[in-house]
Amino acid sequence: MQIAVIGAGAIGCLVGGKLAQQGHAVTLVGRPRFAETVQQAGLTIVDDAGRHTVRNVTAVGDTAAAWAGASSPFDAAILTVKSYDTATALDELGAALAQTGHPVPLVVSLQNGVGNEEAIAAHFDAAHTVAGTLTTPVSVPEVGVIHIDKPRFTMGLSRWSPAVDAGAFADLHDALAGAGFKVTAFGDARGMKWTKLLMNMIGNATSAILAEPPAQTFADPAIADIEIAALRE
Numbered sequence: 001m002q003i004a005v006i007g008a009g010a011i012g013c014l015v016g017g018k019l020a021q022q023g024h025a026v027t028l029v030g031r032p033r034f035a036e037t038v039q040q041a042g043l044t045i046v047d048d049a050g051r052h053t054v055r056n057v058t059a060v061g062d063t064a065a066a067w068a069g070a071s072s073p074f075d076a077a078i079l080t081v082k083s084y085d086t087a088t089a090l091d092e093l094g095a096a097l098a099q100t101g102h103p104v105p106l107v108v109s110l111q112n113g114v115g116n117e118e119a120i121a122a123h124f125d126a127a128h129t130v131a132g133t134l135t136t137p138v139s140v141p142e143v144g145v146i147h148i149d150k151p152r153f154t155m156g157l158s159r160w161s162p163a164v165d166a167g168a169f170a171d172l173h174d175a176l177a178g179a180g181f182k183v184t185a186f187g188d189a190r191g192m193k194w195t196k197l198l199m200n201m202i203g204n205a206t207s208a209i210l211a212e213p214p215a216q217t218f219a220d221p222a223i224a225d226i227e228i229a230a231l232r233e
Contacts, residue, residue, distance in 0.1 A: 001175050002074045004029060004066050004105075006089050007081030008059070010138035011110060013146045015078060017043050018179040020057045027070065032061040037144035046141075047148040063089070067096035076106040076172055078132075079120070083113045090123045104128045106168055108157075112200055114193050117160050126161035130169065131189040133196040134181075155181040156196070158189035202227055 001024045005016040008030035020026040020043075028038060038059035045052045060066050067074070081089045086109075097104060104124050109116040110132040121129045133156040137149040155176060159169050169185075177183045186192040203214040206227060210217060218224050 001025070001076065001171060002070065002072055003027070003175075004063075004070075004074045004077045006063055006066075006077055006079050006093065007085070008034060009080060010140050010146055011134060011136075012078070012080035013043055013140075014045070014136065014138045014148065015080070015110065015134070015176075015179075015181075016057060017045050017054045017146070018181070019175060020054050021052075022175070022179045023056075024175060024179075025058075025071075026056075027058040027060060027066045027074075029060055029063050029066050034143055035059040035061040041144060044145040045148065046145065047151055063092040063096045064099065067100045067102060070100075070102070073102040074105045075168065076108055076130075078108045078110055079116065080110050083111055083116055086111070086116050086119050090119060094123060106130050106164070106172060108132050108172065110134055110155075112196065114190075114197055117189065117193070121160055125163075127163035127165070129160035130164060130172065131158045131160055131193055132156060133192055135196070135199070153181045155183045156186050156192045157183055158186040158192050160189050198231065202231055 003019055003024055004027045005012040006029045008016060008028035016026045016028050038057065042053040042055040043057055045054065077093060079089060107120045107124055107128050108130040109120060117129050117131045135154045136152045139147045139149055141147055157173055173183055173185055203217055206223060207214045207217045
């Protein structure tokens, strides 16, 4: 598949890197310094097995460059930007599509939070919108390098609308599964996204308030009880 990852941070590089390792044509859209580093030295993935450098990826500094340099239309554009950058990312994607005349690909939100899929559907139509979740912790120790903290690779995907092409969705599902992700296709996209949001809420606010990592927060039984009560509420 021809895949663009828009917002190549920790999650974007994980997904794009693993897809590239399986031979898919992947373009990572990130900051200029990131793009320059990866173009020169490749993308490095660090896990329990060691360091792996992925060189068969293209890295660019903006979406326009990704579409202008594509040898064929993209099959999917995977959004991994922060939610507050979604509107800008969609505007830039729309401009790139208009400039090249390429068809709208599947636009996949692998972002935390809710509301991103609605924004994609409003911009490009629900028939091109796919919701996704990923629960693998990944960090970026330096530019062009990601560290897989816990190799869970658990991913959820869901068509935002029955109008999403079933064949194209299946191709995306199979590509990600072939790249090592444990992909489950859900029928209820909103339920999937809200479940992930609730998971993210546990411990996050309290840990930020206390300025300590979640593991330390949950080690206190009283605080753990507060988190459970908040989740039930």
